[in-house]
Amino acid sequence: MPRGFVVTGTDTDVGKTMTTAALALWLRHAGLDLAPMKPTQTGASRDAGGLWHAPDLDYTLGMLGLDPDPAERVLMQPFCFEPACSPHLAAAPGETPPSVAAIAAAAAALAARHAAIVVEGAGGLMVPLNGSEMMIDLFAALALPVVLVGRAGLGSINHVLLSLEALTARRIPVLGVVLNETRPQDPADAFIRADNPRTITRFSGVPCLGALPFIPEPTPARLLSAAQALPGLAAAFAPLLQGVAP
Template identity: 40%
Template sequence: MSVLVVTGTDTGIGKTVFAAGLAAALGAHYWKPIQAGVEPDGDKEEVARLSGLPAAQILPEAYRLATPASPHLAARIDGVTIALDRLALPQVDGPLVVEGAGGVLVPISETLSMADLFAHWGQPVILCARTALGTINHSLLSIEALRSRGVPIAGIAFIGEAHAENERIIPLLAGVRSLGRLPLLDPLSPATLAQAFAAHIRLSDPFNG
């Protein structure tokens, strides 16, 4: 089984759309272990809509929390205790795309962040980043947080309008490879996502950095 973890520099930057495109391109299973906020739908429903993958390849969450908040807070409000043993990677045939919740250092509990969970898994991570102002700092800090925990980084994927300097300087300063830039899509559909992903994202050997 080959695993790629998709995370982001922040919430709401498009990593679910990227994860859907990635899972579709690889014919992978998709799993979001912790979903916080399900109105009107959670991210796995969005991935199912955008990826066109068979329903059996969209795996159920380990935790599906009603409150749209950081996982540690959503769990507290919902009266749930998040346990590490329930977050073991599911065993599937073929590749698995795993999507984190929020940014790299979002807390899962009082003692565990998403980056700590990634370190526990030991699988390569793709960092999704905005192209807009502020992304240099956010991206470099996220990469430092991952590296300080020994998390392997498969690359950085930009999402948004073109910004040649940000897309150049971040991989250079961080020493990570750029996987390309996924443009904002209107309309956003399975067809437009698949086309844009094939045209703009480089996946030569994503499992081996």
């Protein structure tokens, strides 16, 4: 089985991609040979040479300063589609839809090239991959622990706890929760943002690894600094970093 972890979210547009890039930067800075993977990307496009480009993967690769060869890129983004919709709707007639088996095979091949992988999901846990499989089925098959990303403000407790219940029901281990400030925050809501991590942990028993601040113009340095400020990363990723030279 591959080594690494999954980044998934309570919903779409909760900051999974920025969180993936921030965690990957932190781990690579710690010396881990970590490769990113975006198994299903809708809203993708082809370049002049016909190679698919997955925007979320491109963002993370850019932040990491990585330029994989075409063969490795295919492993990192095995299913790309142009329509910006749920993966199960994106495959045109005659196209192969995403499947757990095919993605797991690509993940294993990518993991054979690197010490670990980080797999970014699409949308939330119950997003359909095809007519019979959902994103959560993929995570169960990969047997990798999950980092769950939620919004930092009002409403995150309900969404996070529901997602954690679904993961627990499938016996999928969870490394922790990252709350993400996806937009400028109202100072009047600071008491809510301060309470959310405590309440999520109290009701779920899952640690909150910290909150990523809103970064209007992200750069690798700013993302790394934000990740370094997350108090729970060292404990959560200690097993993955075991034996890695500093």
